[in-house]
Structure formats: C-alpha cells, structure tokens
Amino acid sequence: MQSSSLDSVAAVATPTARPGLRLLLLPLVILAGMGLSVEAGLLGPLGIQVGHLWATLSIFGVGSAILFFLLLLSGPQQGPALSQLPRWQLIGGFLGPVYVVVLTLATPHIGIAMTMIAILSGQVGKSVLIDHFGWFGTTRKKVNAERWLALLLIVAALVLIARG
Template sequence: MITALIGIVIGTGLSIQTAVNSQLRKFVISPYLASMISFVIGALFLTIISLLIGSPLGISWELIENEPAWIWLGGVLGVIFLTVNILLFPKLGSVQTAIMPILGQIIMGMLIDNFGWFHSMRQAFDSYRLIGICLVLLGVFFAIGIQEVRHRHERSNENNLHLWIWRIIGIVSGMLMSTQVAVNGQLGVVLDSSIQAAFVSFLVGALTLIIVVGVKERSFAKVSNPIKEKASWWVWLGGFLGAAYVLINIYLVGQVGTGQTVVLVLFGQIAGSLLIQRFGWMGSQKTKIDWIQIIGLIMILAGVILIRMF
C-alpha cells in the first residue's frame, strides 16, 4: 500500500514538473534550454544529497567496461522525453500531449515486464493484466481524451498526416520513458545505490543538454531571463521534482517491476494534471473537472489494482 502511494505521489510530482517547465520555457524561449536548466538543477540537487549521506559520485572504469552500454543511457532517454513533451504542446495541445506519451508508457511498460527486457523483474502477461490494462486505457480516455472528442468541432481543419506524425512521436517518447525507468532501475541494482544511479542519470542528461544547447542555441545568456524578469520562485522547481521522480522510480522498479511502477505513476500523473487544471496551479488555465473524468480516474485505479494483485 505504501509502495503504491509513493508511486502515485511521484506521478503527481511529474505532472507538476511539466507545468513548471512549461512556465520556465516562456522566459528562456528555447525548449532545450528549459530542459537543460531542469536537468542541471536536478543533478546539483542529487550531488548535494549524495555528499550529505556519503554516497559515492564516481564510477570505476572497470565497471563501465563490464556493463552493457544501454545501462548508462537513462539520462539521454529522459532528455528526449522531457524535450519532446515541450515540443508537442504547441503542436497537439495539452490533452493529446498528455495522452500520447501515456499510451506509450503503458505499452512499453507491459512489454518490458512480460519479456524481462533490461534485466527487469519478469511478470507474465496474463488475462488479469490484460483486463487491467484495458481499464487503464479506457480510464485514460475518460479522464483526458474525451475532452478532445467533445471539442473536436471547435478546431479548424489541419493536416491529419502532420498531426499523426506528432502523435506517433508522442507515443514513442512515452515508450522511451518506460525504458528509462527499467534502465535506471537496473543501474540502481548494479551500483547498489538508488541515489548514485539517479545522480548518474541526471548527470548524463545534463551534459547531453549542455552540448545540445551549445551547438543549437550557441548561447546560454537566456538562462538569467527568469531572474531579470522576476519570475515566480517555483519556476526553478522542475529539476528537484524530476530528480525525486527518477530517484524513487529506481527504488520502485526493484520492488514491484517496471509495468506496475509505470501504471502507478500514470495514475498520479493524471490525478495531478486534473488538480492543476481544476485549481489553475503553476500559471495554468483553470478548468472545471467533469464527473466523467472522475469515473476515468476510478477506472484507472481499478486497472492498477488488477495489475498489482494478480
């Protein structure tokens, strides 16, 4: 029960991180720069935590040589997911930007569990898990996707092929997110430390984005824009929330497996998104929550229980 609650809480934190980073982008303009700030702050936060508890920061070269290359790529996968989400928003809108990666996360999470990819805990795909996944997908539609159907007539005609390309990109980014969960989980096992694994993941992500921003933007001057324009203090919280998300995810994968971790986080992510929408937190637009969205959350919870208990 406590494990499930932790997964839901960090999922809620992930939805808050998305809202925070969206606001940060308004000040720094570049989605890559916004992602870089988030990862650098997260890496610094994890460095401080590691030093305080005496967790090692360095990794032996022998360990790097003996482990598969993919085990060090969790940070790169996180960079792709975070940046793609920022890019998707103006293309698809908030609803589809949420639902497409979620679909990818569910699909990949169950595949990883069923086949034991990335040395994950293997959990066979049985009828109970199938019913649970169907309930989760239907719940996602009720909680998020139904708004898209209701307001479809309000949108002007757009190039469907162009939109479907972005939708597929969103699904793939969600699959990469589930892969990151599994990869970082195995890294935590290899290093025998969730904190060190989270630090490595964020450090790799931060260095990757520093290089990307240096090549693409050729300037880091806009980093100071939020300070110059007196942005709210919480625009800097994305990195802390992201670090907590990765750290706790690594722990949860070892306890309940990749698939269940993804679904628990998914429930928290949707619940958090609806709360942000209802109360207009983090500068987002305030929108009333429909009763059918509540039904969607209940269906997701039922699916989570089926997947966890059987």
C-alpha cells in the same frame, strides 16, 4: 494561490495549441512515455549495482551533458535569465531527481508495469486537479464526468495490475 505576476508569466509561457500540432505532438508524447518505461527498466538494475543515488546522478549527468551539447549547437537563447524567473518555476529541478530515485527504488521490487501505472495514476490525478483549479497559470478545465471516469479507470488498472 495565483497572483497577477503568476498569471502574467503563465500567459507568456502557455501557447495556444493548434489542432494540427496537437496531432503531431500526441505520438511524440506517447513515445516519450514509452521511454520512461525503458528508463525504469534500466534504472532498477543500475540502482542495485551502483546504488540508487549514483544511478540517479549518472542518468542526470548523461542527460545534462546531452542538453549542454544541444544548447551549444542551438545558439543564443531568447528569454529571461534564470535569476529573473519566479522561484516556483524551478521546482521541477527538485521533482525530477525525486522521481528518478523513486523509479530506481521501486522498479526492482514491484516491477516496471506496476511502477509505471502507479506513476501514471499519480500524474493523472494531480493533472486533473491542476487543470481544474488552473494552478501554475494553466488554462482552467473543470473536472467533468469523463475526467472522473478516466481517473477511475486508471486506478482500476492499478488495482488489476497489482493483483495480477
């Protein structure tokens, strides 16, 4: 699945994490995850009021406007033009709206906790595979007993929340 051009792009795009930086980023990532739960709570009712696709478009419209404003403030950007990037790197532009539409559809029916733990189980499951095989140019991290146990515990949490 990997090619030499894939590897060379990933080598440039994958920085080595410094221990101090990892400690600073972890709380930030946890807060971002909390933001996703808030987003799910907002999107469900918005989707019911205006329609699921309109709700998704409004969320991405506001986000795009904020990003555009931040880009204007940040000055010239370094790096290749979008046309020079491998097309597979732009798949996230498709996956983001799919994720938000699913949040908008699912949350009113199964609740925020169930939606988030289901998303988490999918994210962790796929992340373990991506790490294990080194897909997308990531550093390979073999699946070991601890990673299998972590995935199993997340699935157990999904089952317990579904039953509760």
